[in-house]
Amino acid sequence: MILPIVAYGDPVLKKTAEEIDSDYPGLDKLIQDMYETMYSSKGVGLAAPQIGKSIRLFVIDASPFEDEYPELRDWKRTFINPRILEEDGEEWNFNEGCLSIPGIREDVERKPELILEYEDENFELHEEKFEGIIARVIQHEYDHLEGVLFTDRLSPLKKRLLKGKLNDISKGIVDVNYKMKFPKR
Numbered sequence: 001m002i003l004p005i006v007a008y009g010d011p012v013l014k015k016t017a018e019e020i021d022s023d024y025p026g027l028d029k030l031i032q033d034m035y036e037t038m039y040s041s042k043g044v045g046l047a048a049p050q051i052g053k054s055i056r057l058f059v060i061d062a063s064p065f066e067d068e069y070p071e072l073r074d075w076k077r078t079f080i081n082p083r084i085l086e087e088d089g090e091e092w093n094f095n096e097g098c099l100s101i102p103g104i105r106e107d108v109e110r111k112p113e114l115i116l117e118y119e120d121e122n123f124e125l126h127e128e129k130f131e132g133i134i135a136r137v138i139q140h141e142y143d144h145l146e147g148v149l150f151t152d153r154l155s156p157l158k159k160r161l162l163k164g165k166l167n168d169i170s171k172g173i174v175d176v177n178y179k180m181k182f183p184k185r
Helices: 027-040 132-145 156-171
Strands: 045-047 057-061 076-088 092-098 101-110 113-119 125-131
Touching: 027 045, 027 057, 045 132, 057 132, 076 132, 092 132, 101 132, 101 156, 113 132, 125 132
Parallel strands: none
Antiparallel strands: 045 057, 057 076, 076 113, 092 101, 113 125
C-alpha cells in the first residue's frame, strides 16, 4: 500500500524516533509498504518518520545511482534500530533533496565514511562500514530518526532564504506527484 509522505512542518519529523523489537505489530507489511511508497515517489530512501511513525526504521534502494556508481546496482537494505558508531573523513558537499521537502535541493556537507550498527528485517545484528554515496544516503535517513532534516544542516542565511518555500510546503502549496500529508492544511 502506498502511504502518504509527511510534509515539512509536521512535528513527527522533529522527534527522536523510538527503538522497536521483533514484536512490533505489522512490521513486515510496514516495511513492504515503505518500499512501495518510496518507489512510487521516486525516492532512494525512506525513514519511518516520513510516513508518520516515530520508530527507528528506514529503507534504502540505491539502484537509481547505479549509472554513476555501478557498485550500487541492486543495493537494497532495511535498517532497524541503527546507531552510527563512527563518522570519518573530510566532509564533502552533495546536492540533497527529501521526499518530505519537495522541490528543494541544496548542497549538504557530510563525512564520507561511517560505521553503522543496525538490525536487518530479521533482527540480525550487523556492524558495517559504508563509504561514499551510500554513506551519505544512510546519514540522510539516519538524521530523520534523530529529528533532523537536511535543511537543518544549512547555513542560517540559506535557511532564511528558504523560509517562504518551506512554509508553503507545510501548507500544501507545492506541486508534487505523490501522496502527501500536510500539517497546516
